[in-house]
Amino acid sequence: MVTVTRNKLVYITYSILDARGMVVEQHDLPVGYVQGAHSGILPAIETAVAGRKIGDRVEIQLSPEEGYGLRDESLVFVDEIENVPPEFRRTGAEVMFENESGETKVFYVTSVENGKVTLDGNPSLAGQSVTCLINVVDVRDATPEEIRNGRPLDAAGGTVH
Template sequence: MVTVTHNKLVYITYSILDARGMVVEQHDIPVGFVHGANSGILPAIESAVAGRKVGDRVEITLAPEEGYGLRDESLVFVEELDNVPPQFRRVGAEVLFENESGETKAFYVTSIEDGKLRLDGNPSLAGQSVTCLVNVMDIRDATPEEIRNGRPLDAAPGTMH
């Protein structure tokens, strides 16, 4: 039986649940990564699937530092409602800001009270622990190029085992 080891290409599906058990993110189309090859996948997920086989399901609790990060209050702004264009005067509106180097960041309107609008650039789950439910869908040997990239070259997993 093939298991997840170094330089194996692993395909997973996963769901992320908030502290109340509500699904906040779900990937039903398999996501591939090369185990141990700096793929960009969260280290806690990579560690949790090590030694697993196709069909295994793993539940992982991620502390804020391992998942969406801690809240950064410097990413919260309060603006006079009159200074905000009408299309952004609603809770949930997304506002994109660009810095001097051309990088953009999304901020969301989180409240409107007393003629003031509050914008928050933190991820909605910042500062919270989340639970990841990970399903191992496929495992195969990675090619040398996939090992260099940390990701699969094909768009879909191979044959299920």
């Protein structure tokens, strides 16, 4: 049976659990990436599935640094509600901001109270340790083009997060 090694195309499904054991993210459709090709998959996940085979299940703990990062308080903004367009005056609203370089970032409204709106650009799990439950669904040799791109080129490739 084929094992996960460098330049293999790997398909996984996974769940992410918070510190209370609650599922906060789940991918039942396989996500594909090329092992060792800087595909965007978390390095800790690549390390955990290295040497595994189809059907293997892996559980790993990720520190904030390995997972969603530490909280960055410079990404939290509070503004007067009258300065915020009405469609963004509700908790959970997504707001896209663009910097001088043209890069965009999503911020979420986390609070609307006392005439103020709080926006947070941190991932919701920033600063938290999480558990990843990973299932190895398929493994095959990656094509040269897949190795260059770090991900599958077929329609069933899923996306890398």
